[in-house]
Amino acid sequence: MGKRFNNILETIGGTPVVRLNKIAPKDVNIFVKIESFNPMASVKDRLALGIISDAEKSGALKPGQTVIEATSGNTGIGLAMVCAQKGYPLVVTMAESFSIERRKMMRFLGAKVVLTPAALKGSGMLAKATELAAKHGWFLCRQFENESNADAHSRTTAPEILDDFAGERLDYWVTGFGTGGTLKGVSRVLKKERPETKIIVCEPDNVQILGSGIPQKRHADGTPADSHPLFRPHLMQGWSPDFIPKLTEDTVAAELIDEIVPVSGSEAIRLSKALASEEGIFVGVSAGATLAGAMEVAKRAEKGANILCMLPDTGERYLSTPLFEGIPEDMTAEEMEISKSTPGFRFDAPPPAAPAPVKADEAPAAAPAEAVQFLEEAIHDADNPVVLFALEWCEFCWSVRKMMAKYEIPYRAFDLDSVEYQEGNKGGNIRAAIYEKTGLKTIPQIYIGGKHIGGATELFDACKDGSMQKALQENSVSYNSEVNTDPYTFLPGWLHSR
Numbered sequence: 001m002g003k004r005f006n007n008i009l010e011t012i013g014g015t016p017v018v019r020l021n022k023i024a025p026k027d028v029n030i031f032v033k034i035e036s037f038n039p040m041a042s043v044k045d046r047l048a049l050g051i052i053s054d055a056e057k058s059g060a061l062k063p064g065q066t067v068i069e070a071t072s073g074n075t076g077i078g079l080a081m082v083c084a085q086k087g088y089p090l091v092v093t094m095a096e097s098f099s100i101e102r103r104k105m106m107r108f109l110g111a112k113v114v115l116t117p118a119a120l121k122g123s124g125m126l127a128k129a130t131e132l133a134a135k136h137g138w139f140l141c142r143q144f145e146n147e148s149n150a151d152a153h154s155r156t157t158a159p160e161i162l163d164d165f166a167g168e169r170l171d172y173w174v175t176g177f178g179t180g181g182t183l184k185g186v187s188r189v190l191k192k193e194r195p196e197t198k199i200i201v202c203e204p205d206n207v208q209i210l211g212s213g214i215p216q217k218r219h220a221d222g223t224p225a226d227s228h229p230l231f232r233p234h235l236m237q238g239w240s241p242d243f244i245p246k247l248t249e250d251t252v253a254a255e256l257i258d259e260i261v262p263v264s265g266s267e268a269i270r271l272s273k274a275l276a277s278e279e280g281i282f283v284g285v286s287a288g289a290t291l292a293g294a295m296e297v298a299k300r301a302e303k304g305a306n307i308l309c310m311l312p313d314t315g316e317r318y319l320s321t322p323l324f325e326g327i328p329e330d331m332t333a334e335e336m337e338i339s340k341s342t343p344g345f346r347f348d349a350p351p352p353a354a355p356a357p358v359k360a361d362e363a364p365a366a367a368p369a370e371a372v373q374f375l376e377e378a379i380h381d382a383d384n385p386v387v388l389f390a391l392e393w394c395e396f397c398w399s400v401r402k403m404m405a406k407y408e409i410p411y412r413a414f415d416l417d418s419v420e421y422q423e424g425n426k427g428g429n430i431r432a433a434i435y436e437k438t439g440l441k442t443i444p445q446i447y448i449g450g451k452h453i454g455g456a457t458e459l460f461d462a463c464k465d466g467s468m469q470k471a472l473q474e475n476s477v478s479y480n481s482e483v484n485t486d487p488y489t490f491l492p493g494w495l496h497s498r
Helices: 045-059 076-086 100-108 117-138 146-156 157-164 182-192 246-252 265-279 285-300 331-341 371-377 395-406 421-437 456-465 467-474
Strands: 017-019 029-032 068-069 090-094 113-118 172-175 198-204 259-263 306-311 386-390 412-415 445-448 453-454
Touching: 029 113, 029 157, 029 285, 045 076, 045 146, 045 453, 068 076, 068 117, 076 090, 076 100, 090 100, 090 117, 100 265, 100 456, 113 117, 146 246, 146 259, 157 412, 172 182, 182 198, 182 246, 182 285, 198 285, 246 259, 285 306, 331 453, 371 421, 386 395, 386 421, 395 456, 453 456, 456 467
Parallel strands: 029 306, 068 090, 090 113, 172 198, 172 306, 198 259, 386 412
Antiparallel strands: 017 029, 386 445, 445 453
């Protein structure tokens, strides 16, 4: 932090260790390593860079080759960042049950996201990635078996921990397991350099596949042959897939784990919220779950013990999950009372009158002839029967744009406040021409085949009563007739709550 870097990848790692002051027991010290300080806000940035860099060095990844991986989200987001910076196309496969925010982030970073059925769990998305890689000759990251994953943590995460606790006690290191990369990479270094440190691994209490001792069936290449027999759905996204990863199994076989602690989903959520509201640390469910394991360890730890807990990612990955259930979008009754405690700027009161109000019936200045001609030519353009007169960032205009996109309606838009229409008040003159033709001063305004439909709500009503579809058909405009969405859902969210 506070340095200059040549590219975003140089900012990966170096995450802070922070002491908990309010929710930890008084007689022990719980520290948390906050991996959301990585550029893509999760611990998986480390493995993403490690796998891609090692593959480049070995020649396994060729310039311009497509990268593919199965992911619950964080690895895919990290890979999307790395691939964007290095110039590799990326395809990720992900079970449809994982949070929507993760899909959008990966696509925003330029990746392609292929969803797999939730019923097929992690094994299904892994099988799809393997299938696609074989079919197209893409580089498969294999995060669950790839030693580069664990090596990245041995090179970065483990030395950071050693530096942060140099000359001090480090009694317990607590982590969950997803791929097993953090677990294997850090634990083998700690066991060598700080053998007194106990390695604690957490897993969901309703999916104790690691603690069961039941081995994972595997193919010859180390990939899982099928789901573990004890797997069932759990709350912690990114934790404990439906199989025991090879890297995790290696850690067990090397006898690096001192204890496996089961934790409940409800406790994970409670502690995620407590970290935010009491410590100001904004993290996801897996972080709350890891802290739950650390709190269990703290109950029996010796006085003055130092416990270090990994917090894998940020809470923003979980906005559409049960973690945010019950967090309101609108003002609560208490918040409304705060608003009402002063007379001005009230959400539930009309705004004060403008200093110099314009009369409702006051017409704009007469439209110049060239603006009238422009309007007529635009709305009667045979090649573009559907015309939208809009403002670039108006929410109602964007509601119309979203509806057009959903129904796959081709249209031509004139953004009257854009730079193109500012010179000589061209946009204002066109608005004046629209007023003279329709008597309406509002934007957006929509035409189909030269016929005036109206603004956003008039278009939505025309969609609902079928007159929009009829006008499109009469003007030979193709659209997706299979869409069955209430167009009013495209309006801004704040309108739905009023």
